[in-house]
Amino acid sequence: MPELSIMLAGFGDALTPINLFFVVCGVALGQFVGAVPGIGPVMAMAIAIPFTFGLDPLAGIGFLVGVNKGGLVGGAIPAVLLNTPGTPDAAATALDGYPLAKQGKPLKATKMALYSSVTGDTFSDIVLITISAPLAVLALRMGPVEVFGLMLLAFAVIAGLMGQSMLKGVIAIALGLLAAMVGTDPEHGTPRLFFDQYELYDGLPLPAVAIGMLAISELLRRLSETKPNVSAAIRLPKNQPKSDAAVSWAEFWACRYTILRGSVIGTILGALPGIGSTAAAFMSYASARSANKDPKSFGKGNLHGIAASESANSSVMGANMIPLLTLGIPGSVGAALIISAFMIHGIQPGPFLFENQGRLIYGLFGAMLIANFSNLMLGQFGLRFWVKVVSAPESFIFSSALLMCFVGVYLASGGLFGIGIMLAFAVLGYVMTSLGIPIVVFIIAFFLGPRLEISLSQTLSLLNGKPEKLLDYPIGLVLMVLAVITAVLLSRRRDKG
Amino acid sequence: MANDRLTGAFFVLFGVILWFWIIPTQVDAVDYGWVKPRTVPLALAALLAFCGAALIFAPSSEILPETHNNHKNHWLRAALFAGLLVVGLALMKAFGFMLTAPPLAFALMWLAHERRPLWLLLGAVAVPAFIWLTVAQLLERPLP
Numbered sequence: 001m002p003e004l005s006i007m008l009a010g011f012g013d014a015l016t017p018i019n020l021f022f023v024v025c026g027v028a029l030g031q032f033v034g035a036v037p038g039i040g041p042v043m044a045m046a047i048a049i050p051f052t053f054g055l056d057p058l059a060g061i062g063f064l065v066g067v068n069k070g071g072l073v074g075g076a077i078p079a080v081l082l083n084t085p086g087t088p089d090a091a092a093t094a095l096d097g098y099p100l101a102k103q104g105k106p107l108k109a110t111k112m113a114l115y116s117s118v119t120g121d122t123f124s125d126i127v128l129i130t131i132s133a134p135l136a137v138l139a140l141r142m143g144p145v146e147v148f149g150l151m152l153l154a155f156a157v158i159a160g161l162m163g164q165s166m167l168k169g170v171i172a173i174a175l176g177l178l179a180a181m182v183g184t185d186p187e188h189g190t191p192r193l194f195f196d197q198y199e200l201y202d203g204l205p206l207p208a209v210a211i212g213m214l215a216i217s218e219l220l221r222r223l224s225e226t227k228p229n230v231s232a233a234i235r236l237p238k239n240q241p242k243s244d245a246a247v248s249w250a251e252f253w254a255c256r257y258t259i260l261r262g263s264v265i266g267t268i269l270g271a272l273p274g275i276g277s278t279a280a281a282f283m284s285y286a287s288a289r290s291a292n293k294d295p296k297s298f299g300k301g302n303l304h305g306i307a308a309s310e311s312a313n314s315s316v317m318g319a320n321m322i323p324l325l326t327l328g329i330p331g332s333v334g335a336a337l338i339i340s341a342f343m344i345h346g347i348q349p350g351p352f353l354f355e356n357q358g359r360l361i362y363g364l365f366g367a368m369l370i371a372n373f374s375n376l377m378l379g380q381f382g383l384r385f386w387v388k389v390v391s392a393p394e395s396f397i398f399s400s401a402l403l404m405c406f407v408g409v410y411l412a413s414g415g416l417f418g419i420g421i422m423l424a425f426a427v428l429g430y431v432m433t434s435l436g437i438p439i440v441v442f443i444i445a446f447f448l449g450p451r452l453e454i455s456l457s458q459t460l461s462l463l464n465g466k467p468e469k470l471l472d473y474p475i476g477l478v479l480m481v482l483a484v485i486t487a488v489l490l491s492r493r494r495d496k497g
Numbered sequence: 498m499a500n501d502r503l504t505g506a507f508f509v510l511f512g513v514i515l516w517f518w519i520i521p522t523q524v525d526a527v528d529y530g531w532v533k534p535r536t537v538p539l540a541l542a543a544l545l546a547f548c549g550a551a552l553i554f555a556p557s558s559e560i561l562p563e564t565h566n567n568h569k570n571h572w573l574r575a576a577l578f579a580g581l582l583v584v585g586l587a588l589m590k591a592f593g594f595m596l597t598a599p600p601l602a603f604a605l606m607w608l609a610h611e612r613r614p615l616w617l618l619l620g621a622v623a624v625p626a627f628i629w630l631t632v633a634q635l636l637e638r639p640l641p
Contacts, residue, residue, distance in 0.1 A: 193520075
């Protein structure tokens, strides 16, 4: 456990003007891109990572966390105003947000989304700050066998829950691991699968793969679907009575149990790899509806519906960081991108983080809390501005994003070769998505590939060819058995639909 | 379902090619250690082929999004945009970012049905200029 002085120093670092500036900028960018259907915070994070190279690690990672958190708030804006969620997480928000907007209360709906989102997010951040250091102490006691077992379990959960079927999830894992094999073999130091391209000696460049699959492939899909003469015309009503344009304290307080329930659901689901905020939002929505005295009013503009969805989807973000910071396992693609930012800054995520980089981690916690406050302030005063953003033409936004991707990958990989890799993985991502193979699983497997191979090698060395020696590692054995059981159960559940 | 069977067949073929051709030619043979350089790639090739075979015999019944499954037009348009990006990359190699970005952005916007001069001007001139200002001038990093 880090000492109190390190924790305080970390929180103090987060409050320096430069770090504050980048966190606020990240939140503003996140709200902006969240408000644009089709861009979203994940794509924005992927594009922004290379631009954080030159920054101090805390400023860079704080900026990305800000983008992610801001995106969760911004995603609710088009969900409420257009019935088109800016991010998948906000789909449940549209169920009640859009009917409320149609009743002439779009600002009330977006403000309820904002307050619930910030409350849920802060709740999960506090849970993260409280339990991650003790969990990391436990994680430090894990050897290679336990790490290998844990990775198998994470893969089983992720493959089973993301995408259309377990088989396609496993295919995505295999492809991601195969991509991670490119470069130099970690044990023997011999080159592998580099096809005489010496730029690939160090492996496929992380930013090029991530941006290609997450950003460019999605941009290609969105561009291919653009239609002529379509513009989203949204106007906020002027001179509304205050009761229609704002959420009163009484209205917010009436939703307190809904928000608390949503925050707990989001935090629990967020801590488990692979489940994601969309599932949390719908689960919380269903739970709020069944607990409400008037369930029939859900779907017709009930504030509880918005509060349930937004508190749950936002509380996933902080909880996602629990497996990332304690075990080095990303629970979502956003977390995977934050891992890549850590690695770009030369920091290896995992249980040693709290020992070696305690000050940075507590700085990051401070940045997360500041981002929540910024989210509230920027959302409170900027909602009207973000509404205008929703009506910017897709053609302009997507072409600009493509140029940013080109420059970002060039900066990150130091050459045009990286851009070529990015385009190749964009095509792969497009094809995979079209065939229902989840690219998020691919990316997580790609990140974890080298660690998986090393822990497998160490595990086999420890067992020395004797499988019965696994009994000496009961936790590792239990994790492996759990992985098999999870895979079987999840694939059966999928088969039953 | 037919889509899944085709996908499965592709992965069976891909797994076989990996096992018999790509891995033997692209990964050095080493005969010591528990996990040799070829061990994990070969295991992955086998896993891909196995999953491919399983997809052929047990295709998932879920329906893919309409845009991906049925609209060949979307595939063609996506290929067109991807081709444009490849051309953009080639031009960037020859002429650099500042000369390539404006026509590339213009072409992308035009293909995305944008015809309003103001937006075209913003996309093709203002955005590359903004990138140049932030990256080359403020961050002092080279552009492609």
